[in-house]
Amino acid sequence: MTSNPPLPVRPLRTNQPPSLSNHFTMRFSSTPRGARLARRLAGERLDAWGVPYGSDTHDTVTLVVAELSANAVHHGLVRGRDFRLRLSTESAAIRVEVTDTRGERLPNLAEPASDDQEDGRGLLLVAALTDRWGWYPCADGPGKTVWAVLEVRMP
Template sequence: MTSNPPLPVRPLRTNQPRFPWHHFSMRFSSTPRGARLARRPAGERLDAWGVPYGSDTHDTLTLIVAELSASAVRHGHVPGRDFRLRLSAEGTALRVEVTDTRDERIPTLAEPASDDQEDGRGLLLVAALADRWGWYPCADGPGKTVWAVLEVGMP
């Protein structure tokens, strides 16, 4: 009786990037509808980049997009001005950025006032899901960009 030789094991190469460089940017109306609409092209773009629908990574990133977009509409709304969604993928990092045009409201991680409060948990959720997050003021005009990064392990 003969046995099949074991299959070679491919070593993990941690310096090998998973994603080539990708970038996507789009503006949306600073309305609840605009925040809802931002999820769809973000999900489509992630799927096209190799982050399939229904995967944990895809679901996490679209949730981050939804939370940051809703926050831009609720806390960064200036009448007549849009918010911008940017996605990028490079190496093993996927980055979400949402820019609004209101710079006097700084994002902070504050605990909700009570358990029955219906809002105020968006950034807490983003902080729990993302590997890193933060914000920076816009250099080219009023506003701020809130960003989150998710590191994706090698397959």
């Protein structure tokens, strides 16, 4: 795993969007444990950036991270290869990117899950909770990156 230096904890700002140009990138093992760790570290990083635990924005972004990370583990798994989480803030938006190494399995909303399936609705949640989302092929090797952007709404 790679790591970023720890960021100082900033005072909570409930009436402002996250600071401009925050970035966080880390690789995680393509396992359920790696997906849980990605969600947890994303939550901690958001809090350090001034998006407090328990806020709607914090909960939404961590849910998106959880869904995209779980998809990378479940659908994008190539044994021995990690997935990468990248979080960034710019102006009043938070961008989540999850990269896996399985480029032939592309995200698809056209195949909805049947009522008796237990999974298959993660991208529907991502599409419903974010302002926009999509994917692009990796330029530096095999795989794809699934991304989502959430515009931060002011109270």
